[in-house]
Amino acid sequence: MQIDNARRLFHFVAWTAIALAMMASASLADEPPRTKVRVRRDIASLALDGREIAAFRRAVKVMKSRPPSDPTSWIFQANIHSSADTSNPAWNQCQHGNYFFLPWHRMYGYFFERILRAASDDPDFTVPYWNYAHPSARALPEAFRVPADASNPLYAAERNNDAGGVNSGARLPASAVATSWLPFRLTRYATTDPAGTAFGGLVVERPVHLMSTMGAFETYHNLMHVLLGGEKGFMSDPNNSARDPVFQVHHNNVDRLWKRWLDQGGGRANPLHDRNWMDTKFKFFDENGKPVEMAVRDCLDTEKLGYRYDDDPPSWLQPRPLTVSAAESPLTQFAASKTQDVELGSDAPTRLTIELGEQAQAACRKGGALALLVEGIRFQKEPMVFYEVYLNLPANEKPDFQSVHYAGNLIFAGIDPCAHARHLALRAKKSHKEAEAARVDSLRAFDISETVRELRARGLWHDRQLSVTLVMNGLVPVNNAARTGPGLKAHFERVTIAGR
Ligand code: C2O
Numbered sequence: 001m002q003i004d005n006a007r008r009l010f011h012f013v014a015w016t017a018i019a020l021a022m023m024a025s026a027s028l029a030d031e032p033p034r035t036k037v038r039v040r041r042d043i044a045s046l047a048l049d050g051r052e053i054a055a056f057r058r059a060v061k062v063m064k065s066r067p068p069s070d071p072t073s074w075i076f077q078a079n080i081h082s083s084a085d086t087s088n089p090a091w092n093q094c095q096h097g098n099y100f101f102l103p104w105h106r107m108y109g110y111f112f113e114r115i116l117r118a119a120s121d122d123p124d125f126t127v128p129y130w131n132y133a134h135p136s137a138r139a140l141p142e143a144f145r146v147p148a149d150a151s152n153p154l155y156a157a158e159r160n161n162d163a164g165g166v167n168s169g170a171r172l173p174a175s176a177v178a179t180s181w182l183p184f185r186l187t188r189y190a191t192t193d194p195a196g197t198a199f200g201g202l203v204v205e206r207p208v209h210l211m212s213t214m215g216a217f218e219t220y221h222n223l224m225h226v227l228l229g230g231e232k233g234f235m236s237d238p239n240n241s242a243r244d245p246v247f248q249v250h251h252n253n254v255d256r257l258w259k260r261w262l263d264q265g266g267g268r269a270n271p272l273h274d275r276n277w278m279d280t281k282f283k284f285f286d287e288n289g290k291p292v293e294m295a296v297r298d299c300l301d302t303e304k305l306g307y308r309y310d311d312d313p314p315s316w317l318q319p320r321p322l323t324v325s326a327a328e329s330p331l332t333q334f335a336a337s338k339t340q341d342v343e344l345g346s347d348a349p350t351r352l353t354i355e356l357g358e359q360a361q362a363a364c365r366k367g368g369a370l371a372l373l374v375e376g377i378r379f380q381k382e383p384m385v386f387y388e389v390y391l392n393l394p395a396n397e398k399p400d401f402q403s404v405h406y407a408g409n410l411i412f413a414g415i416d417p418c419a420h421a422r423h424l425a426l427r428a429k430k431s432h433k434e435a436e437a438a439r440v441d442s443l444r445a446f447d448i449s450e451t452v453r454e455l456r457a458r459g460l461w462h463d464r465q466l467s468v469t470l471v472m473n474g475l476v477p478v479n480n481a482a483r484t485g486p487g488l489k490a491h492f493e494r495v496t497i498a499g500r
Helices: 002-030 051-065 074-081 101-120 174-185 216-229 246-263 275-279 358-366 419-428 432-441 449-457
Strands: 038-040 281-285 291-295 307-309 332-336 342-344 350-355 370-375 386-391 406-410 444-447 465-473 490-492 494-499
Touching: 051 074, 051 101, 074 101, 074 281, 101 246, 101 281, 101 291, 174 216, 174 246, 174 406, 216 246, 216 406, 332 350, 332 358, 342 350, 350 494, 358 494, 370 386, 370 449, 386 449, 406 444, 419 432
Parallel strands: 038 307
Antiparallel strands: 281 291, 332 494, 342 490, 350 465, 370 444, 370 494, 386 406, 386 465
16 A cells, blocks of 8 residues: 555656656757847946956957957947048948937947957956946946056046046036936937937837937936047037946946836837837847848847846836827927027026916916927037026026926037028028028937926916926036036027927
């Protein structure tokens, strides 16, 4: 009896083991080989003298030592992004001002990282990210500035020297880096309205290298370029930006924030229904210098590309993407401030008023989509400062970007400084369509739907009048150094409120 039971038990165990082994091998055979998933880490968590930074330095040094004709060299790769030299068709590919901005830069960083990994000789190497939104991480990470000489492959002398200098620890201001919550509020990835606002940018039929209609998140990212590069540095000039190794850690953060935006759910989704976006392919080079191609649809899951970020939530926590309806009517303009020549460039706040007529009042009451447009922007030299924009800020109240009055930052990067003059000339000639396109190239739009709702809820909204205040901000100086940014003047014509 006892022996019988033992035999039965033995059979049961043996067969279960065999069955489990068969199941395991069957599922192994069915599944394609898994890509190894490496982790991209916050650079603040890496030791300055640790293995990762050493590998990063080694890799950049090796790439810089290669001749510029080699597709895996530092200069060739930087030129793929953008260059004043247009002699090679593989160069000048970066996507700006349209809805390919995020996927193009993801692919670029992916292939760049493969080249760096091979050059580093460390099979686990990944490029870290710089989380400048963190209050203790707003100065350029030390790896890029210590030591501050050519012995450090991550160092570049070509950085913003204002306010004591980025290389000496001048910090990014809070409102520049924390504005992520503004574009993050937006739920729409793409827009078909050039004056509209969306997280990811303007819908275009085919890729365009550099356009001036920036998506809300791209605008947020532009400010880091401006503040790190300053007047003469690499980062603020698209043609040179990827020559500064800091480009890599900035763009990894941008890539990571794209995922954090999606994580919020609430209808936020990539435009998966848009075949044009999904099927468009871009060309790069792999670590062997071989040309490769990738379609947008193949870069959307970063684990398939073999990487994740150290703060990615586990996949079972990620919301299922909802597809947002694509239909969107254009914005209608409701009211505008007086048309005049407004000059920016001093520390004193600039204040304008918009008288709200019947139509505007009704639109604001309705609580639908509302945008504030700063129109007719022009300048001789692009200002390396930015302006915080406030609605209904009381005259005696200190501007605070964490207050309900804050509507976003006015940033000049990407604006075509001649578009406004072109707009006026075309309008005089009655070429309406072209004049409208030029108008759009000289404006910046802010989604203020939420801000207006909040102001109303707190009794800070006035039915007939809206006041708009612009306050200059820039790098936080190191060692009490002076900020010279105010010397750079800019002009605009008016602010308007539009909605649907
Ligand atoms: Cu193509 Cu941050 O730049």
